[in-house]
Amino acid sequence: MRKTLKALLGLMVAATAISATAQGYPSKPVRIIVPYAPGGTVDLVARVLAQSLSEQMGQPFIVENRAGASGVIGSDAVAKAPADGYTLLVQSPTLVANPLMLKNVPYDVVRDFTPVSMLGSVPMVLAANPAVPAHNLKEFVALAQADPKQYAFGTSALGSPMHVAQAAIKRSAKLDIPIIVYKGTAGAINDVLGGQISAIIDAIPSTYPHIASGKLKALAVTTKNRLPLLPNVPTVAESGFPDFEMVSWYGLWGPAKLPDDVTRRLSAETAKAMHSPKVIARLAPQSFVAAGTSPADFSRHITKEIALYSRVVRDANIQIE
Template structure:
C-alpha cells in the first residue's frame, strides 16, 4: 500500500516539476488569445493590438481567435476549460462578470475558473443614434421615446455587456419602455444601426466615434461623469436627466484557473511594457483608451470593485437573462 502511495506522490511531483520547467521557457509556441465576439468590435481591436505587441516583444506568435456566441459565454468557457499552461488566454470586458449576475446558467464560475492576469485599459462609452432619429441629444431622445416607445429601439453588442447594462440602467432611471436588441458583437450591432434597423446604441468610443465623425451617426451623450475634451459639445448622461450616471467599459486578460506563477510573471512583465508602447498608444490612445497593464493582484482587486457596482445596477434595473 505504501509503495503505491509513494509512486502516486512521486508521479505528482514529476508532473509538477515538468509543468514548472515548461513554464520557465514560456512562451515556446504560439499563444491563442480568444475573443468571445465577432471580429470588428472594440474587444477584438484591443486584443489584436495587444497580441501584435506581445508577438514583437516575445518573438513568439500571439494569435487572436474569434469564438462568438451566447453573449461571450462560448469563447469564455473555452478558456475556462483549457489547460492552465498559458497558451490559451481570454480578452474580455465586464460582460464576464455581468452575465453571472444576471443568470444562474452561465457555464463557468467567474471567480474560480479564471486567473486574472491584467487590466488592459478602459474607455468611455458613447450613446449614438441613427440620423433618422429626430433627437439632437439624449434628453430629447428620452422625451420622444416616452411619447412613442414602439418607434425606438436600443441595439447592444451582447446581453450582459457593459453597453447593455448601461442601456438598461438608462431605461430604468428614465422610465423608458423600449426594446433592447442583442447581437453577437459590436460589428453586427453597428451595421444594423448604420442601416437604421435600430434607433440607437451605447458602445465604446473606438467603435462608434469614427461613424459620428463621418456623419453616419450622431452623438447623443457620453457615459462618463464629465464631458470629454474630444467631444466638448456632447452632454453626459448625467446632464440629460439621470444624475450620478457614470459608466465606462474596460478590457482585461484572463487565463484558466491555476496558471503557473512563472507564466503569470512573464505575462505581467510583458504587458506592463506593451501597454505603454507607441503601438498601443497610437492605435488606441487617440480614441479615448486609457491603458493600464497592471499586476494580477491589482486586476483582481479591480474586478471585485466592479462586481459590486454591477451588482447594484443589475439589481436596481432587475436585468435578467432568461
C-alpha cells in the same frame, strides 16, 4: 523521515518544472480567444495586444473569434482549456455581469479563471442614426416616451456594460423600448447606420469613426465628465440621470491554476505592450486609457466590479431568462 524527504524532493522538482516552464514559455503559438464577432472594441484591443506580444515574446499570439451566447461560449472554452498559458481570454465586464443576469452560466468568474492583467478602459457614447430627430439624450428620451414603438436600442451582448447602461437608462426614464441583442458590436452598429434600430451605447473606438464621418450622431457620453474628443456632447449625468457613470474596461485572463511564473511573465509582457509607444499611438485617439496591471491589482479590480454590477443589475431589475 524518508517520506518527508521524498515529499520535499517532490515539491522541489515541481517548483523547478514550473520555473522551467516559465523560462521556456512560450514555445509554440498562443491563442487569444475573443468571445465575440470581429469588429468590436474587445476584438480591436485583443489584436493590438496580440501583435505586440508576438513581437516581444518571439511566438505568434493568434486572435480567435468564438462568438455566441453573449460571450459565454468563448469564455467557457478558456475556462475549460489546459492551464498552460497557450489559451488566453480577452474580455470586458460582460464576464463579470453574465453570471449575475443569465441562468446556467457554466463557469464562475473567480474560481475558473486566472486574472493576468487589466488592459485598459474606454468611455462609452450613446449614438443614434442621424434621422432620429433628437440632438441629445434628453430629447431622445422625450421622443421614446411619446412613441416607444418607433425606437429601439441595440447592444453587442447581454451583460455587456453597454447593455447594462441601456437597461439602467430605460428603467430610470421608464422607457418601454426594446434592447436588441447582437453577436457583436459590428452587427449592432450596422443596423443603427442602416436605420433598422435607433441608437446604441458602445465604446468610443467602435463608434467614433462613424460619429466623425457624420454617419452617427452622439447624444451623450457615459463618463463623469465630458470628453475632449466630444466636448459639445453632454454626459448622461447632465441629461437627467444624476451620478450616472460607466466605462468599458478590458482584461486578459487564463484558465484557473495558471502557473504563477507564467502568469507573472504574461502580466509583465502585457504591461510592457500596453504602455509601448506603438500601442498608445494606436489606441489613444479612441480615448483608450492603458493599464497593464499586476495580477493582484486586476483581481482586486474584478472584486470591485462584481460589487458594482451586482448593485446596478439589482437596481435596474435586469433579469434575463
